[in-house]
Amino acid sequence: MNEKRTPAWSIAASYAVVSILWIVLTELARAFLITDPELRDAIFRYRGWVFGTISILIVYWIARRQILETSIREQAASARNEAASQELATEREGRGRAELALAASTRELNTLNFALNQAAIVAATDARGKITFVNDNFCRISKYTREELLGQDHRIINSGRHTKAFFSQLWTDIQSGKVWHGQICNRAKDGSIYWVDTTIIPFRNDSGEIYQFMAIRHDITERKLAEEKLNEKESLARLGEMAAIVAHEVKNPLAGISGALQILATRFPEASRERQVCHEIVNRADSLARRLGDMLVFARPRTPARNAIPVKELVGGVLRQVSSDPAFKSVEIHPVLEDIVLNVDASMVSEVILNLMLNAVQAMNGSGKIEVRAKSGESGSGIIEIEDSGPGVPPHLQVDIFKPFVTTKSQGTGLGLAVARRVAIDHGGDLRLAPSPGRGARFIMELPAIL
Numbered sequence: 001m002n003e004k005r006t007p008a009w010s011i012a013a014s015y016a017v018v019s020i021l022w023i024v025l026t027e028l029a030r031a032f033l034i035t036d037p038e039l040r041d042a043i044f045r046y047r048g049w050v051f052g053t054i055s056i057l058i059v060y061w062i063a064r065r066q067i068l069e070t071s072i073r074e075q076a077a078s079a080r081n082e083a084a085s086q087e088l089a090t091e092r093e094g095r096g097r098a099e100l101a102l103a104a105s106t107r108e109l110n111t112l113n114f115a116l117n118q119a120a121i122v123a124a125t126d127a128r129g130k131i132t133f134v135n136d137n138f139c140r141i142s143k144y145t146r147e148e149l150l151g152q153d154h155r156i157i158n159s160g161r162h163t164k165a166f167f168s169q170l171w172t173d174i175q176s177g178k179v180w181h182g183q184i185c186n187r188a189k190d191g192s193i194y195w196v197d198t199t200i201i202p203f204r205n206d207s208g209e210i211y212q213f214m215a216i217r218h219d220i221t222e223r224k225l226a227e228e229k230l231n232e233k234e235s236l237a238r239l240g241e242m243a244a245i246v247a248h249e250v251k252n253p254l255a256g257i258s259g260a261l262q263i264l265a266t267r268f269p270e271a272s273r274e275r276q277v278c279h280e281i282v283n284r285a286d287s288l289a290r291r292l293g294d295m296l297v298f299a300r301p302r303t304p305a306r307n308a309i310p311v312k313e314l315v316g317g318v319l320r321q322v323s324s325d326p327a328f329k330s331v332e333i334h335p336v337l338e339d340i341v342l343n344v345d346a347s348m349v350s351e352v353i354l355n356l357m358l359n360a361v362q363a364m365n366g367s368g369k370i371e372v373r374a375k376s377g378e379s380g381s382g383i384i385e386i387e388d389s390g391p392g393v394p395p396h397l398q399v400d401i402f403k404p405f406v407t408t409k410s411q412g413t414g415l416g417l418a419v420a421r422r423v424a425i426d427h428g429g430d431l432r433l434a435p436s437p438g439r440g441a442r443f444i445m446e447l448p449a450i451l
Helices: 008-033 037-119 136-142 164-175 221-265 273-299 311-323 346-363 416-426
Strands: 121-126 131-134 180-187 193-204 210-219 307-310 330-337 341-344 367-376 381-388 430-434 442-450
Touching: 121 136, 164 180, 164 193, 164 210, 193 221, 221 273, 307 311, 311 330, 311 341, 311 346, 311 367, 311 381, 341 346, 346 367, 346 381, 346 416, 346 442, 416 430, 416 442
Parallel strands: 330 367
Antiparallel strands: 121 131, 121 210, 180 193, 193 210, 307 341, 341 442, 367 381, 381 442, 430 442
């Protein structure tokens, strides 16, 4: 309410004007209008009293008006103050409710975030696929630090297991706004493989454009390993049945044929074509016998007969064996062996080391360098590493390299590495393919040691 106040100077001026008018009018009336001397004297005598009375009335009117105006202003100010107080109280009450709601939402969001971080592997990327956020579980399973992951794309953990068409279809689906769900095999920084059940959710802005992808994953490595073991057992059962038949129907007759050919070869001159043909047939028969042997070993593994054996003695025996093998003629072998003692079956582990070195020679086409290292591992284990300078294992085979019948060679059963890993596992250890600083392959075998 906006009240107008009468200025003090206006009131004073009005009073002065009235006073002057009164004096002037009374003088005029006494001088010109009233002829009776007594009446003129009476007017002169009483005009002060009349003026005083009129002045009192004017002052009373002015004071009353000022009091009224002040009262109205005070009431208006009081009303405004009360309205402002009510508005402020309402605003404070609303702000309090908003703060409580915000605090409750924040607590709920923090609770959901904590639960999600405990149960899932979470990552976010921008529209181009660059990683903008990873939680602690992502760092833990990938073995990369947060700084190493941010700004990269998910190719940093690509295992090579999936085809380009697989990821192309995935990218097409999420760019079209679809939620993608599936299982992905990834590779950690240390070369280990892990499986995740993955859901990728696209997010759109107010313009309908995708600005972010959120990937929520769950570790299913143990489940996949259990499935692989189950499949392996089924394969072993079938292989065992077949191996028994082969051993009975093929291996024994094959040994007889090989022996007969060796006798027959002695009846021909040493440089004759016939003798060379006999030796070639014997070599092929021996190769077939070895493959049958691999099948029998893999299908019917024996329990290791463990003994304490120094790693230098174990590896040294294999190195002496390969030193007379023509296949290693153009190969440099560099052993770096610590003084550790393994608790293993020497013959079984020696076969594994020999098999890994033969694979390395074949991968290098008979020329290159092989490094054999032995050192102490964690939790009382011994580590034997065999690394070559060959082309390495192709990415699409790195995950399946230890599965039965998977091979990089044009000839072979694909059982050598499967048997080697089985031997390591039967000893309570493991055999894995690890990233190599160079181009070649690096196999790491972990075995029990005696401290």
